[in-house]
Amino acid sequence: MVCLFAAAGMMGVFLPATVVHAGEITVYTSYEEDEAAAFLAAARRDLPDIKVNMLRLSTGDLHARMLAESANPRHDVIWGWAVTNMVDPRILNMLESYQPQGIEKVPARFRDAKNRWFATTGYMAAFCVNNEVLKRRNLPMPTSWEDLLKPKFKGEVVMPNPASSGTGYLQIASILQMKGEERGWRYLEALDKNIAQYIKSGSRPCNAASAGEFAVGASFALRAIKNIDEGFPITMVIPSEGAGNELEATGLMKSSRNKKDAKRFIDWALSANAVNEYYKWKEIVTVSGGTMPKNFVAAGLPEDIGSVMVDMDFDWSATNRDRILNTWQQRLER
Structure with a gap:
């Protein structure tokens, strides 16, 4: 892997917006279903004390849902979502600046100047x-x-x-x-x-x-x-x-009711284990540390992507x- 630069599926269970437990967060994503399942399994292995509820929607449907819920967002983290949608000013206004551990591994052109989002995959x-x-x-x-x-x-x-x-x-x-x-x-x-x-x-x-x-x-x-x-x-x-092409970004919601664990999850998204998973699934990875799988090359993907x-x-x-x-x-x- 060269370092560069879908219908709703529910994994986990939603809690009412007013119920909060330490060690529990809700994540919205547009990663493909099989990618999301693999990434979530890796996160749960590394963060066993955090219950991660995840809602997976196609990019456009997730955009509509976030705008509809803007007065009362129901999630803590937006994860693996198109940068083109993330930079909508209405969405940016929902995000809190945060510099996760390991952010220096992501080139500046793949993250927001105000630290509201960063893109690891595409x-x-x-x-x-x-x-x-x-x-x-x-x-x-x-x-x-x-x-x-x-x-x-x-x-x-x-x-x-x-x-x-x-x-x-x-x-x-x-x-x-x-x-x-x-x-x-x-x-x-x-x-x-x-x-x-x-x-x-x-x-x-x-x-x-x-x-x-x-x-x-x-x-x-x-x-x-x-x-x-x-x-x-x-x-x-x-x-x-x-x-x-499109990059996939991650950010912290201002409205998060459990920012401590939400930040831990976002830190994990830049960990070595997370990056290793990305290289198994994604043709574009912005973080160094992995190698393009042989089956990607065999299928016709150039190493100089x-x-x-x-x-x-x-x-x-x-x-x-x-x-x-x-x-x-x-x-x-x-």
Whole structure:
């Protein structure tokens, strides 16, 4: 691993907002379900005296929930959530400055100047292409976003819905940033003619392609790698124009009723054991100390991952998020 730079699932049990016990915290996350389960298990091993309740929601759904609960937040820590959403001023206002132990291991460009958040992990866009469907339908192997415009791919492409999926939004935002907005929207409208479905989750397009329902699922690299490891007949394709990407951040809620243990959990997120877990699961890790797994390389992920990543402007993505999503919903949502 080069040091750079989804539906709700409930793990643990919520307590009423007024009930507080020492040694118990609630964490909100948008890590994928299997990632979240692995990371949480590691945290519980290292922090056995803290009961960690966790709510997992897709990026967009978690954003909506946090805004809806802003008058009375129900959690102590936001963990592994898209930086593009974290830098929303309404969210930043809910966060308390905190410098966790080990923060010096995270390069300054991957943390907030006011210490309200830091990013340890990230993910990037990739296509999951079903080799058997390509052969059966005499389709060429796509290597770029432009290839998906070919008439042969009509009805053969699925993408995440950017209004609910962080992966979907980074795909749209990266296309607009790479091409410029005018050309970018023209491209997306042309691509829409070949899209069979916009799916709520970032991982499900890959799963649908892996199952042979469609030829191409626009998803993210780790889902492609996992599905290849599970034996699905797919190829991971990183688009030649570059892979849009997102960083995943962690922060302390001002409203936390158990800041002592919330801070211990955040400190753990930068511990050696936590970082070792990240390297097992994430294609982008901002903290040094691990090695890219062999199966990542075998699936086609370059060891110099920075060479394929779009240089994302996260502030632009955040500032323009509502406008971009409104435009997408008006023009393309079904």
